[in-house]
Amino acid sequence: MAKEDDKIVKEPVKIRFRELKNGNTSIYLDIYVNGVREYEFLNIYLRPEKERADRLWNKEQLRLANAVKAERIVSIQNGEFGFKDIKRARKLNFITYLESMAETYEANGQTACGVLTRSAIRRLVDYKGKVVPFSTVTKEYLIGFIDYLNNERYDFDKKENKKEGKPRRLSGVYKEALFARVMVALNKAEREGIILKNPGKSIDASLKPRAEEKSRAYLTLEEVKKISETEYRPKNDVKPAFMFACFTGLRYSDIYKLTWGEMSIGPDGKLRLDTKMKKTGKDLYLPLSDNAIAWLPDRENAPDNARVFYRLPDQVGNADARLHTLIRNAGIKKPVSFHVARHTFATLTLTYGADLYTVSKLLGHANMRTTQIYAKIVDENKRKAVNLIPNL
Numbered sequence: 001m002a003k004e005d006d007k008i009v010k011e012p013v014k015i016r017f018r019e020l021k022n023g024n025t026s027i028y029l030d031i032y033v034n035g036v037r038e039y040e041f042l043n044i045y046l047r048p049e050k051e052r053a054d055r056l057w058n059k060e061q062l063r064l065a066n067a068v069k070a071e072r073i074v075s076i077q078n079g080e081f082g083f084k085d086i087k088r089a090r091k092l093n094f095i096t097y098l099e100s101m102a103e104t105y106e107a108n109g110q111t112a113c114g115v116l117t118r119s120a121i122r123r124l125v126d127y128k129g130k131v132v133p134f135s136t137v138t139k140e141y142l143i144g145f146i147d148y149l150n151n152e153r154y155d156f157d158k159k160e161n162k163k164e165g166k167p168r169r170l171s172g173v174y175k176e177a178l179f180a181r182v183m184v185a186l187n188k189a190e191r192e193g194i195i196l197k198n199p200g201k202s203i204d205a206s207l208k209p210r211a212e213e214k215s216r217a218y219l220t221l222e223e224v225k226k227i228s229e230t231e232y233r234p235k236n237d238v239k240p241a242f243m244f245a246c247f248t249g250l251r252y253s254d255i256y257k258l259t260w261g262e263m264s265i266g267p268d269g270k271l272r273l274d275t276k277m278k279k280t281g282k283d284l285y286l287p288l289s290d291n292a293i294a295w296l297p298d299r300e301n302a303p304d305n306a307r308v309f310y311r312l313p314d315q316v317g318n319a320d321a322r323l324h325t326l327i328r329n330a331g332i333k334k335p336v337s338f339h340v341a342r343h344t345f346a347t348l349t350l351t352y353g354a355d356l357y358t359v360s361k362l363l364g365h366a367n368m369r370t371t372q373i374y375a376k377i378v379d380e381n382k383r384k385a386v387n388l389i390p391n392l
Helices: 002-008 052-077 094-107 111-128 139-150 159-164 172-191 221-229 238-246 252-257 316-329 338-351 356-363 368-386
Strands: 013-019 025-033 036-046 263-265 271-276 283-287
Touching (some): 013 052, 025 052, 036 052, 094 111, 094 172, 111 139, 111 172, 139 172, 221 238, 238 252, 238 338, 252 316, 316 338, 338 368, 356 368
Antiparallel strands (some): 025 036, 271 283
């Protein structure tokens, strides 16, 4: 029965015994963390049980050994356990390390980070196998992985492609996201002292995967006004939620789960939003404008844990299908999804004078380069505006 339990719960620390020539038995710990095994001898011994005193002695020694074992397990769980030297630490398996990070993301509700990390793991395993000590994760290893991503491979995340073996080239956005997960893990390993320096930092930027810049769909203020004035009969929250998104920049996933308890009155006497973004797991503080507040439904007696837009479809695809009717009735002839509201908020705030850093924080972007895409849209609009004046 004990053996079956070991299969279910893998303990990082186990008590082992070694018989000595003098008849005593030495007790030591077998410690296995992230692919590296160490043995810790405790200088604790069991005696042959010839009389009652021997049995009492052995019972006390086992108690001491189990106490040390418990201390080591707590130390490992707190991330405080250190191997004897850096050479041993560098034998840690990078793939196992990434898997541990993916589990942490998933436990914290950071679904997108967890999915991307596991997707990167699958490709790393296909690239160089499951056993990748940190000492082998060099600049050359990473450049080779970039080449791997740039080559045509079937998409592991699509079951039908894996079944039929269809080759397809990964998008620039996806390659950049996958490599970013690897860099995040190496930066963490550097901070923890597992590696002296992240080798990816010395790779030329021109070699790293980068997303192709694409124009992003957005609505002008005039189009937003048209939508606000368009009648929408169905008894659901699609229209108010979409308008709220246009004035807050929130994703559909965050608006769907938004509760009244996440709103409060700030020191300035204005309503604000304190929430955790579902996609990234990061906290977001967002002052609400009068335009945004105008589209909030009446709270009445709803408790703090009640959803604000409780009549929204649980799938964004279903919400987009209903939104298309509203957009068509407004006379807007462009493809509009719920996510376009986020692009609209970014573009409008920059157009009307907000600085890039502030907009980046309002959107919850980790990298300002993502926000710069909207700045380019605004610059392009300015160029078009000045060119509207006819030549003399």
